Amino acid sequence: MVWESSEIAGRANDWDGEELRRRFDQRLAERGTVWASGVWRYKELIAPELPMESLVTRGEGNTGLYSLEAATRYAGIRGVAMKAQSENPSGSFKDNGMAAAVSHGLSLGKRIFACSSTGNTSASLAMYAAWCGGSALVFAPARNVAAAKLLQTAAFGGKLIRFDGTYDDGIVFLERHAEELGLYVCNSVNPYRIEGQKSIVFEIAQNLGWQMPDWIVVPGGALSNVSALGKGLEELLAFGLIDRLPRIALVQAEGASPFHRMVERGDERLVPEPKPYTRASALNIGNPPSWPKALRALRATKGLTVAVSDGEIMDAKRIIDLSGLGCEPASAATLAGLRKLAAEQRIDKDETAVCILTGHMLKDTEALAELYSAPSHGEKQAVQAEPLTLNRVRTYLT
Numbered sequence: 001m002v003w004e005s006s007e008i009a010g011r012a013n014d015w016d017g018e019e020l021r022r023r024f025d026q027r028l029a030e031r032g033t034v035w036a037s038g039v040w041r042y043k044e045l046i047a048p049e050l051p052m053e054s055l056v057t058r059g060e061g062n063t064g065l066y067s068l069e070a071a072t073r074y075a076g077i078r079g080v081a082m083k084a085q086s087e088n089p090s091g092s093f094k095d096n097g098m099a100a101a102v103s104h105g106l107s108l109g110k111r112i113f114a115c116s117s118t119g120n121t122s123a124s125l126a127m128y129a130a131w132c133g134g135s136a137l138v139f140a141p142a143r144n145v146a147a148a149k150l151l152q153t154a155a156f157g158g159k160l161i162r163f164d165g166t167y168d169d170g171i172v173f174l175e176r177h178a179e180e181l182g183l184y185v186c187n188s189v190n191p192y193r194i195e196g197q198k199s200i201v202f203e204i205a206q207n208l209g210w211q212m213p214d215w216i217v218v219p220g221g222a223l224s225n226v227s228a229l230g231k232g233l234e235e236l237l238a239f240g241l242i243d244r245l246p247r248i249a250l251v252q253a254e255g256a257s258p259f260h261r262m263v264e265r266g267d268e269r270l271v272p273e274p275k276p277y278t279r280a281s282a283l284n285i286g287n288p289p290s291w292p293k294a295l296r297a298l299r300a301t302k303g304l305t306v307a308v309s310d311g312e313i314m315d316a317k318r319i320i321d322l323s324g325l326g327c328e329p330a331s332a333a334t335l336a337g338l339r340k341l342a343a344e345q346r347i348d349k350d351e352t353a354v355c356i357l358t359g360h361m362l363k364d365t366e367a368l369a370e371l372y373s374a375p376s377h378g379e380k381q382a383v384q385a386e387p388l389t390l391n392r393v394r395t396y397l398t
């Protein structure tokens with residue numbers, strides 16, 4: 001069973017917030033056990049019904065929360081911190097939700113897990129499937145995906161089926177055929193993905209001594225993450241673990257922004273984008289399945305949406321990369337969006353924000369090549385085999 005927020009809130013009396021806080025703090029020290037997982041530490045709020053023996057963990061979560069001076073200056077607000085989900089074992093935020101979905105599948109006796117993916121969901125799924133001795137079947141678009149993510153998926157033993165179409169087409173296929181094929185679907189249409197991903201805001205709250213920033217900024221594609229973070233925040237408040245809700249800012253890429261357009265127009269229904277395209281390939285999604293949940297999250301937190309161009313995304317990525325943290329393009333949409341929202345005075349200069357850095361910089365090596373392989377310091381070719389001389393080195397110090 002998966003609880004809806006209202007049911008969770010209704011059960012708030014079953015657990016005392018103080019007692020939960022004490023347990024969660026105590027479990028931080030339990031290294032080497034399942035409680036050390038940044039997901040299962042919060043089991044009571046994620047999947048209380050799952051038997052302990054079906055819980056899978058690769059030590060997901062426990063990711064860093066970093067204040068970034070350069071990002072703060074770039075956004076032009078009081079303070080910006082980055083929650084580095086890139087530090088997860090497969091290198092993206094997907095691990096938080098995938099640990100929960102695969103554990104639920106195992107509890108039902110499932111062994112063949114499947115997903116449609118632009119590459120991060122599949123890498124995460126393949127990793128957990130391998131870890132628990134199951135197998136992963138992955139549908140991935142033939143174009144506009146980052147090669148490293150699919151190689152990572154294959155390296156974990158995932159079986160890849162590349163197809164002509166987008167993530168959205170893969171989801172439609174799974175909806176039609178998963179049952180007859182005996183596949184356990186681990187996309188974020190699976191509610192356990194959302195339950196697991198809530199732990200990202202649980203960790204932020206715990207990290208900050210149960211005080212929240214003014215804003216949580218998240219990139220949006222399929223809209224699973226914004227839905228999960230909104231649900232998690234509502235639950236933290238219902239259990240008395242935090243005393244006020246931060247607002248959510250959802251950032252989409254202009255070429256794949258059907259949800260932002262819907263919110264901007266005040267529509268009640270999402271009109272899918274048939275040919276989504278953005279350089280931030282993880283966000284190439286035109287028909288996000290979780291849009292009703294995302295709308296709820298936005299309303300509950302008095303949130304807002306914004307769309308940014310690929311140029312703005314890549315510019316913000318440089319700031320994050322050169323700060324020493326690094327991320328893939330989709331994650332940099334957060335900082336690009338924050339800067340735009342501050343410039344438009346929709347976010348106050350005196351406010352603070354935590355951006356969810358969803359994926360590791362090595363996930364998209366094509367983006368790294370685009371941004372950084374250009375010759376620097378007047379050298380014709382950075383990789384040319386020139387002799388190493390003092391004069392040459394000095395040009396790099398100017």
Ligand SMILES: Cc1ncc(COP(=O)(O)O)c(C=O)c1O
Nearest residue numbers: 220221222223224225282358359
């Ligand atoms: C790195 C990265 N960032 C952001 C997103 C978007 O998250 P969501 O699809 O949950 O909206 C994805 C893909 O889902 C992703 O892989």
Ligand SMILES: N[C@@H](CCOP(=O)(O)O)C(=O)O
Nearest residue numbers: 117118119120121187188222
């Ligand atoms: N970027 C995602 C696409 C969304 O997938 P889902 O896990 O929310 O279904 C990916 O990495 O595939």
